[in-house]
Amino acid sequence: MLSSAAAWCDAGPVASDWYRGFNNQARLTAGQASRDGQTAIYAGVDLSMPGGWKTYWRSPGDAGGVPPDFDWNGSENLASATVLYPAPHRIHDKAGDVVGYKNAVLFPVLITPKDPGKPVTLHGKLEYGVCKDICIPAEAELQLVIPPDVGASAELTDVLARVPGQHVRAGIDPSLATWHLDRSSGKPKLVLDVASAALESADAFVEAPGGVYVPLPKRTADRSGKAVFEVDLTDGVDIKDLKGKPLTVTVIDAKGQSETTITLE
Missing domain, CATH: 2.60.40 (Immunoglobulin-like)
Structure with missing residues (x-):
């Protein structure tokens, strides 16, 4: 109609x-x-x-x-x-x-x-x-x-103003501070450190191109001004399908949001 x-x-x-x-x-x-x-x-x-x-x-x-x-x-x-x-x-x-x-x-x-x-x-x-x-x-x-x-x-x-973007407003938007691929346990996982002024409400999401499934990140720790999230890259996804492709990391909290592109090598 x-x-x-x-x-x-x-x-x-x-x-x-x-x-x-x-x-x-x-x-x-x-x-x-x-x-x-x-x-x-x-x-x-x-x-x-x-x-x-x-x-x-x-x-x-x-x-x-x-x-x-x-x-x-x-x-x-x-x-x-x-x-x-x-x-x-x-x-x-x-x-x-x-x-x-x-x-x-x-x-x-x-x-x-x-x-x-x-x-x-x-x-x-x-x-x-x-x-x-x-x-x-x-x-x-x-x-x-x-x-x-x-x-x-x-x-x-x-x-x-609530659409995540590459531009981070200082003191407002959370941001992806650092990230790395951790293979130490034998199971690869993507580790994300999210810097936030509203730490309790910080969250993160990861997307791959072409509709490739990526599990939701799990919050595993809090540090000074940062929340740590981990993505299990053995849970319904093959890391080979993600390597070399741009992954979109969206981070949010109660004050703002931002978006970053990373590539797993």
Whole structure:
């Protein structure tokens, strides 16, 4: 079912109607927003769920799950749409740990028009999972007309500040201080030292390209200003599949987030 564009005015951001599914609702928003001092047009995929329900990050975690999928085919005057992911959280589930968002999430989408002087008609087909005790596949089809002079969106600027990036804000964002591959026990493990000003809430996630599974890091120790995480590289993964490939390490805490790329040699 297609949710059409709502009325818009030049002075502010725009939004589609809500598409209402089973225990979730979704819509598109759009506006001018800023990240790292750069202003551009962003859309937002806005998902809302009842209390206690959750949806997944791009890497759902050890207990399985459905990562969101975004299809922008059918859009007009769209050169590219790049989905960004706000910092997720580790969620303890009956089946194990998953990574995602509880109750609501807004995924920002960087919009590049083919012709910046004309409106973009953004047509999105979305597939995602919503879960409480069981996981339910969900989908929505949404459409929004984004005028070239669309107004500023404080909501999108706010969520962009929660997207992990390479730039680390001193005193705010946690960071990957050091890392190494430990083979001393005969079983290889990746050891991550995360520097954080909010140490109790520090967490880490590791992703490999091509959908190669990487187990969730386990917190094993705390040092002065650092949390130590270990990834068992014998648990459902062959280290040979990871060597020479860029691994994305995302670290979060209660104050901020950051992202680093490492390569196992």
